[in-house]
Amino acid sequence: MTSSTPGALxxxxxxxxxQLIAxxxxxxxxxxxxxxxxxxxxPGAGDPMREWGQGAEKVQWEVIARNKRSVTCNLRMPEGQQLARRLIQTADVVVENFKPGTLERWSLAPDELLAAKPPLIIVRMSGYGQDGPYSDRAGFGGIGEAMGGWRYIVGDPDRPPARMGISIGDTLCATYGTMGVLAALHHREKTGEGQVIDAALYEAVLQVMEGLVPEYDYNGYIRERSGSILPGIAPSNVYSCKDGPFMIGANKDGIFARLAEAMGQPELAQDPRYATHLARGQNQEELDGLINAWTSTLTMDEVDEAMIAHSIPAGRVYTAKDMLADPHFQARQAIVEVETQTRGAIRMQNAFPKLSKTPSSIRRPAPAVPGQDNLEIYGSLLGMSGDEVARLAAQGVI
Incomplete structure (x- = not known):
């Protein structure tokens, strides 16, 4: 399913x-x-992201490259750099995530681009930012996660730091970069001025680390790895049912009282060990054991029914297979089917969030071949002839 909805932008x-993710x-x-x-x-193989993902066929590209057209351009060649500058002159926003200094070496320095087009917005994503003593170091998402504090607290206490199953550092940086673009567009609307957005991977991670820094600065407290729990936040964990894991979050006094009632043990809500947030946190392991002893006698459906009846935040731990079968995903079209250019129909996450007046959407599938839109973009947008496009291709410029 593709849409003709234009969207807010x-x-x-x-x-x-x-390239790749950020x-x-x-x-x-x-x-x-x-x-x-x-x-x-x-030119040639294109973005290495085309070969990333899990499974026999690498289809992650179909998500990250949707709603895009592809042109090829060798930015290491002077003629390619000139071509890129011409294309950038037609743009409102430039997005890049190369190592700092790369654009400058390619004669695409932001100050020069802004001098040529003052309203231009340039968002730069890198491991450590565009300045500072580490700025010239190479940095992938995992390095930003490590420096930003994420990796240290993820995993079990008796194991080395772990990672999430996705490149969260990259996507966080990209999300903050996007927020920067939207803020810069608002500024440009008022002043006509463009600007440069400097989004560092480690800072994007740092931004979501809650109280990690002030807790150390004020209390001398260092957060440690805690497995499936947050220390002191209870009950909030994944519990075992007869047929699989089930997540319950009942870490407020009123909600916990309802959970105790659902368990057939209403007295737990008045027990001094569990009656308050602080008490439950101090007796977290014991409380989790009581809840797990109850859930282990029931199926996930039975626990789910009890949680709904007592208005307790809870739910299954979903896999992709579960998502595709779930009626709520279907009702909200959270997952949609997109007709790709070479692989047929593939289901993927929709565009979020939902806007009531200017909804986001998937309007075109990912480009199957690097440079497949060369003639359209270089021809119609830059006024180049077919012969000129062919010459640049033969010379390896595009």
């Missing part, structure tokens, strides 16, 4: 220079909201 043109995910978010995204890929 319709009429905005984005040139995406990035830059392209920012481009995906802007494209989902209606922006026209022109992705520049290296």
């Amino acid at each position: 319709a009429g905005l043109r984005v040139v995406e220079l990035g 830059g392209p995910f920012c481009g995906q978010l802007l494209g989902d909201m209606g922006a026209e995204v022109i992705k520049i890929e290296p």
